[in-house]
Amino acid sequence: MANRIVLNTISYHGKGAIGEIPNELNARGYKHAFVCSDPDLVRFGVTKKVTDLLDAAKIPYTLYSDIKPNPTIENVQHGVAAYNASGADCIVAIGGGSSMDTAKAIGIIANNPEFADVRSLEGVAPTKKHAVFTIAVPTTAGTAAEVTINYVITDVEKKRKFVCVDTNDIPEIAVVDPDMMASMPKGLTAATGMDALTHAIEGYITKAAWTMTDMFHLKAIELISRYLRASVAGEPEGREGMALAQYIAGQGFSNVGLGIVHSMAHGLGALYDTPHGVANAIILPTVMAYNAPATGDKYRDIAKAMGVKGTEGMTIEEARKAAIEAVRQLASDVGIPVNLKGILHEEDVQFLAESAYADACRPGNPRDTSVEEIAELYRSLL
Numbered sequence: 001m002a003n004r005i006v007l008n009t010i011s012y013h014g015k016g017a018i019g020e021i022p023n024e025l026n027a028r029g030y031k032h033a034f035v036c037s038d039p040d041l042v043r044f045g046v047t048k049k050v051t052d053l054l055d056a057a058k059i060p061y062t063l064y065s066d067i068k069p070n071p072t073i074e075n076v077q078h079g080v081a082a083y084n085a086s087g088a089d090c091i092v093a094i095g096g097g098s099s100m101d102t103a104k105a106i107g108i109i110a111n112n113p114e115f116a117d118v119r120s121l122e123g124v125a126p127t128k129k130h131a132v133f134t135i136a137v138p139t140t141a142g143t144a145a146e147v148t149i150n151y152v153i154t155d156v157e158k159k160r161k162f163v164c165v166d167t168n169d170i171p172e173i174a175v176v177d178p179d180m181m182a183s184m185p186k187g188l189t190a191a192t193g194m195d196a197l198t199h200a201i202e203g204y205i206t207k208a209a210w211t212m213t214d215m216f217h218l219k220a221i222e223l224i225s226r227y228l229r230a231s232v233a234g235e236p237e238g239r240e241g242m243a244l245a246q247y248i249a250g251q252g253f254s255n256v257g258l259g260i261v262h263s264m265a266h267g268l269g270a271l272y273d274t275p276h277g278v279a280n281a282i283i284l285p286t287v288m289a290y291n292a293p294a295t296g297d298k299y300r301d302i303a304k305a306m307g308v309k310g311t312e313g314m315t316i317e318e319a320r321k322a323a324i325e326a327v328r329q330l331a332s333d334v335g336i337p338v339n340l341k342g343i344l345h346e347e348d349v350q351f352l353a354e355s356a357y358a359d360a361c362r363p364g365n366p367r368d369t370s371v372e373e374i375a376e377l378y379r380s381l382l
Contacts, residue, residue, distance in 0.1 A: 003210050003212070003255075004255060005212060005213075005255050006149050006167050006170055006254065006255060007147060007170075007251060008146070008147055008170060008171060008172060008173060008174045009172045009173065010024070010172070010173045010174075011146075011147070011173065011174040011175070011176065011247070012173070012174070012175045012176065012177070013176045013177075013243070013244060013247070014176075014177070014178070014240075015177065015178055015179050015240070016177065016179065017175050017176060017177040018049060018050055018053060018137060018175055018177045018179070018180060019053065020175060021050060021053055021054070021092065021135055021137070021175060022053050022054060022056070022057035022059055024135060024173055025054075025057075025059055025090060025135070026057065026059070028090075028133070030059075030089050030090040030133065031059075031060070031089055032059075032060045032061065032062070032086065032087055032088045032089055032090070033054060033059060033060070033061040033062075033088060033090050033091070033092045034061070034062050034064060034082075034083050034086055034088035034090065034091045034092070034106075034132075035047065035050070035051060035054075035061045035062065035063045035064065035091075035092045035093075035094060036064050036065075036067065036079065036091060036092070036093045036094065036095070036099050036100075036102055036103040036106065037063065037064075037065055037067070037093075037094040037095050037099050038065060038067040038068075038069075038095045038096075038098055038099050039065045039067070041094060041095055041099070041139060042063070042065050044183060046094070046139055046180065046183055047063070047065075047094050047095075049179070049180065050092065050094055050137060050180075051063070054092075061088075061092070062082070062086035062087075062088055064079055064082050064083070064106075066078050066079065066082075067079075067095070067098055067099055067102050068098065068154075069098050069273065069275070070098065070152075070154045070161065070269050070270065070273060070276075071098050071101050071102040071105075071152075071153055071154060072153065072154045072155075072156050073118040073119065073153060073154070073155055073156070074156070075102055076102060076105040076106060076109070076118050076153060077116070077118060079102055079103075079105070079106040080105075080106050080109045080110060080116065083106050083110050083132070084110065089132075089133075090132060090133045090134070090135070091103050091106065091107050091131075091132050091133070091134040091135070092134070092135045092137065093134060093135070093136045093137065093146075093171065094137045094139060094180075095137075095138070095139050095140075096138065096139055096140035096142070096143055096145075096192065097140070097142075097143030097145045097152070097276065099139075100136050100138070100143070100145035100146060100151070100171075101145055101151035101152055101153065103134060103136070104131060104134070104145070104151040104164075104169040104171075105118065105121065105151060105153060105164070105169075106132070107131030107132035107134050107169065108121065108125070108127055108131045108164075108166065108168060108169050109121075110131070110132050111127075111129040111130065111131055111132055112127045112128060112129055112168075115127065118153060119155065119162070121153075121164040121166070122162040122163070122164060122360070123162075123163070123164070123165065123360055124165045124166070125164055125165070125166045125168075127166055127168045127169075129168065130168045131168055131169050133172055134171040134172060134173070135171060135172070135173040135174075135175060136171035136173070136174050136175070137174075137175045137177065137180060138174075138176060138180065138181070138243075138246075138247075139180045139181055139183075139184070140181060140184060140188060140189075140192040141178075141181055141184075141189070141192055141193060141196065141231065141239070141242035141243050141245070141246045142191070142192025142193055142194075142195040142196045142246050142277055143192065143195060143196075143246070143250075143276075144196065144199060144246050144247055144249055144250020144251075144253075144254070145250075146171055146174035146175075146176065146247070146250070147170070147171075147174050147247055147250040147251055147254060148170065148250050148253070148254035149165060149166060149167050149169060149170050149254050149255075150163060150164065150165050150169075150254060151163075151164050151169060152164070152266065154269070154270050155270070159270055159271055159351075160266075160267065160270045160355050161266040161267070161269055161270040161359075162359075162360070163266070163359065163360035163361060165360060170254075174247070176243050176244070176247050177243075178236070178239045178240045178243040181239055181242075181243060182236075182239060186232055186234070186335070187335065188275075188277075189231050189232045189242075189334075190228070190232050190277075190281075190334035190335050190336060191275050191276075191277030191278045191281065191336070192246070192277045193224060193228040193231060193232070193242055193246070193277070193334065194228075194277050194278075194280060194281035194284070194330075194331055194334065194336060195246075195276060195277035195280050195281070196220065196224055196242070196245060196246035196249050197220075197221065197224045197225075197228070197249075197281075197284070197327070197330070198258075198261050198262070198277075198280040198281065198284050199220070199246075199249040199250065199252075199253045199258065200216075200217045200218075200220035200221045200224065200249040200252065200253070201217070201221065201284065201288070201302060201327070202253065202258040202259040202261055202262065202361075202364075203216075203217045203249065203252045203253030203256055203257070203258060204217035204218065204221070204252075204298060204301070204302065205259070205291060205294075205295045205298050205366045206253075206256050206257050206258060206259055206364040206365070206366060207257075207363075207364055207365070207366055208256040208257055208364060209256050210256070213251075213252040213253070213255055213256045214252075215252075216248050216249065216251045216252030217249065217252045217253070218301060218302075218305050219245075219248055219305075220245050220246070220248040220249035220252065221302060221305040221306060222305040222306075223241055223242075223244065223245035223248065224242065224245045224246075224249075224330075225305065225306040225307055225326070225330065226241060226307075227240075227241030227242050227245060228242060228330065228334060229330070229333055229334060232334045232335070256364070257361060257363075257364030258361040258364055259287070259291070259361060259362070259364050259365035259366065260287055260356060260359075260361065260362055260365045260369060260374060260377075261280055261283050261284050261287045262280065262359070262361040263355075263356040263357070263359035263361045263362045263365075263374075264279070264283050264287070264352070264356045264374065264377065264378065265279035265280045265283055266355070266356070266359055266361070267351075267352040267355040267356050267359075268340070268343065268344065268352070270355070271348060271351075271352065272343055272344075274343055278336065278337070279343075281331050281336040282331075282336060282337055282338070282339060282340055282381065283340075283377075283381065284327055284331070285324050285327050285328045285331070286377060286380060286381055287377060288323065288324045288327060289320075289324055290367065290373075290377060291365065291366050291367045292320045292324075293367065294366040294367035294368075295320075295366055297316060297319070299316075299319050299320040299322075299323040299324070300312075300314065300316070300319035300320075300323070302323040302326075303319055303322040303323040303326055306323065306326040306327070306330070307326070308322045308323070308326050339381045339382065340378070340381040340382060341382060344378060344381065344382055346379070346382065349375050349378045349379060350371075350375060352374075352375075352378055353371045353372070353374040353375035353378060354371055356374050357369070357370070357371045357374055
């Protein structure tokens, strides 16, 4: 079987990179941008950093901000209607995973209206046309939605999140500018950074992992371990390092999938609106311990990338424990809770376990699992 890599056509990185957005739109002849950004970013002037550039370049735009932290089917459908009514011919997505996931779904449905119900996009969607031309501008260092072929939508009626995987949804251009991330509060910086670490670790041990994606994931683990603490502390060097690290992780996991950390986190987000990065960070060490027997010597590589000394002389069990402890320590250092107490309710465990087992990320988990085993993993975190 051939291994496949799908990446952006172009990506820009570094301070001031957003200055390239008008140039790219003008060079391609686009006339009207549909700007997707969440209301908090609009309120606090983050979105304005980009719309001011559009104004200066005299590029008209329509702003759409009906976006929730865990975007819903309704958000997407409203967005499609707004896009169609706007006369726009391209999309500029500004924000974290919520804004970019909403924009991806809007762009896909606008060009593939037969999927207007949104639910039919779940899994590997058989769309025929690429999404509307999109430039994605992340404002958090974690989701890497700007470089992935995935997006996640919440089905409020069924109390679940569903993952959509489609090579047609990847933004043509990613603009990763650390200045756009400067206003992230400490808690969000920590949560999204741990989300990026989860992407890198799950991507490295997933069943589909191979040499090229291993390269991305190990480098991302190394950079996150080096820069996340500094980023949470507000240091510019840390912000820049995390902006690059989360993108590199996205280059990898988008192409090989994830595992049950994400499957379990998706349910918590759908049922309790738990921030995705926080859920991932709490669950990650526990699932790493569960998966360890199916990972060969890969935890030794993870421990080494996280800066653990003496990994070469460790037994395989010692190396596995060292990797898990390094993850626990990093999560603790950036203020992540140690368990799901106060979040998870016992009466919901069975429903959540069934949802996690049905989740699109579950088949990539290195260890085959069951509803019953996932339920026990949830219970161990109460």
